[in-house]
Amino acid sequence: MPFTIAVDGPAxxxxxxxxxxxxxxxxFGHLDTGLLYRAVGCxxxxxxxxxxxxxxxxxxxxxxxxxxxxxxxQAASKVAVIGDVRxxxxxxxxxxxxxxxxxxxxxxxxxxxxxxxxxxxxxxxASAQVRAERRxxxxxxxxxxxxxxxxxxxxxxxxxxxxxxAEAPLRPAADAVTIDTSDLDIDAALSVAIAxxxxxxxxxx
Ligand code: DC
Numbered sequence: 001m002p003f004t005i006a007v008d009g010p011a012x013x014x015x016x017x018x019x020x021x022x023x024x025x026x027x028f029g030h031l032d033t034g035l036l037y038r039a040v041g042c043x044x045x046x047x048x049x050x051x052x053x054x055x056x057x058x059x060x061x062x063x064x065x066x067x068x069x070x071x072x073x074q075a076a077s078k079v080a081v082i083g084d085v086r087x088x089x090x091x092x093x094x095x096x097x098x099x100x101x102x103x104x105x106x107x108x109x110x111x112x113x114x115x116x117x118x119x120x121x122x123x124x125x126a127s128a129q130v131r132a133e134r135r136x137x138x139x140x141x142x143x144x145x146x147x148x149x150x151x152x153x154x155x156x157x158x159x160x161x162x163x164x165x166a167e168a169p170l171r172p173a174a175d176a177v178t179i180d181t182s183d184l185d186i187d188a189a190l191s192v193a194i195a196x197x198x199x200x201x202x203x204x205x
Contacts, residue, residue: 003028003102004117005197006110009124010170011073011158012131012138014181014189018124019106021190022197028102033110034076036089038067041075050079054088070139070146070154077158080108081165090114108162111173120200122193123172126182131155 005028007019016032023030036054039061043053053061066072079085086109093114097103105114111121126134132152139146162170172178177196181189 001102002098002100003119003201004097004115005102005104006097006115006118006121006173006176007104007106007124008108008111008122008170008172008176009106010131010162011155012135013124013126014134014186015106015124017186018122018179018181018189018193019104021186022193023104025190025194026102026104026197028104029096029099030104031093031096031106033089033093033105033107033114035062035067036092037076037080037085038072039064040079040085040089041077042067042072044079045071045075050082051084051088054079054085057089057092068142069144070151073158074154077161081161081167083167086167108170109168111176112171113168116173120197121173121176122196123176123178124189124193125178125180128152128155128159130182 005022007015009015019030019032036057039057040050040054042064043061044050093105097105097115097118111118129152132148132155135155136146136148136151139151179189179192184192
C-alpha cells in the first residue's frame with residue numbers, strides 16, 4: 001500500500017541520513033530529491049540550459065559521483081528558483097511517492113508542494129552553525145579543501161535562496177512535525193522521527 005513520508009528542511013540538517021534510516025526501518029523506497037536539482041545544476045555548469053536539462057534528465061545524471069561538491073550545491077540552489085525546472089521534476093517525484101510499498105522523499109517542498117497529502121510529514125532543522133560544522137566534517141572527510149567559514153557562508157547563502165524564492169520556498173507544512181537535530185545524534189533523531197510516523201500509520205496486523 002502506498003504510504004508517503006515527506007522530509008523537508010534546510011541544507012545539512014540531517015535529512016538525508018534520517019531519511020535513509022527511516023526507509024530502512026519501514027522497508028520503504030527513498031528518493032533524495034536534492035539529487036534531481038544537483039543533476040540539473042551540474043548540467044548547467046557544463047553549459048546547458050537548466051530547463052532543457054531538467055526536461056531531459058536521465059538516471060545516469062542522478063548517479064554521477066560528483067554531485068556532492070559545494071559548487072554543484074550552489075548551482076542546484078540556483079536552478080531550483082526556476083519555475084520551469086521545478087515543474088519538469090514534479091511528475092517523477094509524485095510517481096515515486098505513490099510507489100507500492102511506501103516511500104520516503106527528502107527535499108525542501110515535499111510536504112508543501114509535491115506531496116501535500118503525504119501521510120506523514122517531518123521538518124528537520126538545526127542551527128546554521130551546527131549544520132555548517134557537520135557539512136565541514138563531511139567534506140573534509142572526503143578530502144575536499146574548505147574552511148569552516150566558507151561552509152558556513154555557503155549554508156547561509158543557500159538558506160537565504162531556498163527560503164526566499166517565489167516558487168515553492170522552503171518552509172514547514174502546517175501539519176509537519178518539526179525535529180531540531182542541533183542537540184540530537186542520529187539515533188536519537190531517528191527514534192523521534194519513527195515515533196512521530198508510527199502515530200500516522202494504520203494499526204498493523
Ligand atoms: O538537499 P540538497 O542539499 O541536496 O539540495 C540541493 C539544492 O536543491 C537545495 O539548495 C535547493 C534545491 N532543492 C529544492 O529546491 N527542492 C527540493 N525538493 C530539493 C532540493
